[in-house]
Amino acid sequence: MKQGITQSPYSFTGDDIAGEGLKTGLRTLGDLAGIFADEKAYAAMDKGITAYNVKSIEPDPQGTRGGLYMGITYLESGKVGDEYFMTKGHFHLNPLSTEFYWGVKGEGMLILMDEERNVWAEKMFPGSLHYIPARVAHRVANTGSETLVFAACWPSDAGHDYGTIARDGFARRLLDVNGKPELV
Ligand code: S6P
Numbered sequence: 001m002k003q004g005i006t007q008s009p010y011s012f013t014g015d016d017i018a019g020e021g022l023k024t025g026l027r028t029l030g031d032l033a034g035i036f037a038d039e040k041a042y043a044a045m046d047k048g049i050t051a052y053n054v055k056s057i058e059p060d061p062q063g064t065r066g067g068l069y070m071g072i073t074y075l076e077s078g079k080v081g082d083e084y085f086m087t088k089g090h091f092h093l094n095p096l097s098t099e100f101y102w103g104v105k106g107e108g109m110l111i112l113m114d115e116e117r118n119v120w121a122e123k124m125f126p127g128s129l130h131y132i133p134a135r136v137a138h139r140v141a142n143t144g145s146e147t148l149v150f151a152a153c154w155p156s157d158a159g160h161d162y163g164t165i166a167r168d169g170f171a172r173r174l175l176d177v178n179g180k181p182e183l184v
């Protein structure tokens with residue numbers, strides 16, 4: 001049992017997190033098969049390149065009610081054809097679960113889709129704060145020329161449903177149209 005003045009086992013330095021039990025994950029371009037529209041452009045690219053890295057602090061076991069997780073994602077800059085590098089995107093398995101995202105470095109777009117497949121997007125930039133409501137799928141695209149860094153906080157019983165997005169995708173895509181991001 002803890003007593004008195006102690007030091008937190010975790011640290012957050014603005015664009016990095018560290019501490020006890022830190023988890024790390026890497027997604028290469030090869031891990032993102034099937035999510036980009038331009039299959040020809042995708043086929044011609046090196047599948048070993050990094051698309052994004054995620055670091056997270058998950059103090060309680062997955063599924064714990066009332067617990068919170070925090071993570072940072074480093075999403076590289078790049079395009080597959082006219083489509084920006086993006087995260088896989090997911091709904092939460094627990095449909096009640098919500099999440100905060102906030103922009104730390106770089107420029108991007110948070111793409112959101114509800115269960116009726118309505119799609120909208122919010123610009124991400126250092127200082128932007130985004131609330132992801134329940135039953136809304138979320139994916140991030142890097143629209144800038146540097147690594148996009150964003151942080152997230154979500155419930156430990158949220159879970160991830162990647163299957164629905166892998167199967168049906170988002171109803172709209174964020175493409176570079178004459179140098180500007182547009183939902184198409
Ligand atoms: C977890 C949170 C983020 C994402 C990360 C990668 O709930 O939303 O940490 O896991 O940005 O995205 P994805 O869609 O591959 O999990």
Ligand code: ZN
Pocket residue numbers: 090091092099138154
């Ligand atoms: Zn999530």
